[in-house]
Amino acid sequence: MEKRMTSAPLALLLLILFAPPLLAQDQPVRRDPLGTRLINTATPYAVERHTLEVMFTHRFQQAIQDGDSHNLWGLDSGADVGLGLAWGLTSRADVSVLRSSFQEDYELAGKLLVLEQSPRRPVSLAARLGIDHLGRVGAVDPSRPFAQVIVSRRFKRGNGPAIDLQLAPSWVRATERLRNAFNVPVGLAFSFPKGRAIEIEVIPKNRDLAGSVTAWHAAFSQTVGGHVFEIVLGNSRAVTVDQALGGDFAGGFASGDVRLGFNLIRNFGF
Numbered sequence: 012m013e014k015r016m017t018s019a020p021l022a023l024l025l026l027i028l029f030a031p032p033l034l035a036q037d038q039p040v041r042r043d044p045l046g047t048r049l050i051n052t053a054t055p056y057a058v059e060r061h062t063l064e065v066m067f068t069h070r071f072q073q074a075i076q077d078g079d080s081h082n083l084w085g086l087d088s089g090a091d092v093g094l095g096l097a098w099g100l101t102s103r104a105d106v107s108v109l110r111s112s113f114q115e116d117y118e119l120a121g122k123l124l125v126l127e128q129s130p131r132r133p134v135s136l137a138a139r140l141g142i143d144h145l146g147r148v149g150a151v152d153p154s155r156p157f158a159q160v161i162v163s164r165r166f167k168r169g170n171g172p173a174i175d176l177q178l179a180p181s182w183v184r185a186t187e188r189l190r191n192a193f194n195v196p197v198g199l200a201f202s203f204p205k206g207r208a209i210e211i212e213v214i215p216k217n218r219d220l221a222g223s224v225t226a227w228h229a230a231f232s233q234t235v236g237g238h239v240f241e242i243v244l245g246n247s248r249a250v251t252v253d254q255a256l257g258g259d260f261a262g263g264f265a266s267g268d269v270r271l272g273f274n275l276i277r278n279f280g281f
Contacts, residue, residue, distance in 0.1 A: 055137035068093035115146030186257030206234030
């Protein structure tokens, strides 16, 4: 069964793609301080050339509403931990690997920034290809190739916050219960002075799959001493493309769940 794109994301994607012509002399907008990711979904931007990005993801398994004061509302529960590395091949291309402890999921990907927004370029546009591989013994369809087109636009007026809108039409060959899954993750970010940002991310449920659940996340990020620290609230624990795209995360989650987590990101130049 396959996911059909909803009309609203598709219309918005067409609107920002068929915009004014692109001119090479335009100066690009300031890049997203998070670099390669919003919360779980990749941004269009590549790691800078000869730069190593190190990322840790941490998602508590127990929902806050299922805990109490004796376990600090889920903070004493187990957690899914991810370790990721990304290397900037050029200023527009990088390669990355992420290993999530849930089902021993390894994600290997390459990303190319095709267009970067400027005063006369309406959007930033990137292509991302990769594969997820489950190392867990007995996993069905352990190798799961995926493809993503990531489109973003930044809006900025005066001294107000910068607003980034992002769409990521995506396909993966297998999720927990789908052979081919299509979806359009949507992201929204508000960037403030002093390295602060508020981010929202939604992955719609698959209408062709009974029991599929919309995944949502919200985060507050702060740049501190060269690190980006992101406090995350959301219902799903999925951080890789194959686990997130179908709305059928094997660990199970419900629309009303609220789980705590965080991302920690650091870049090292060489």
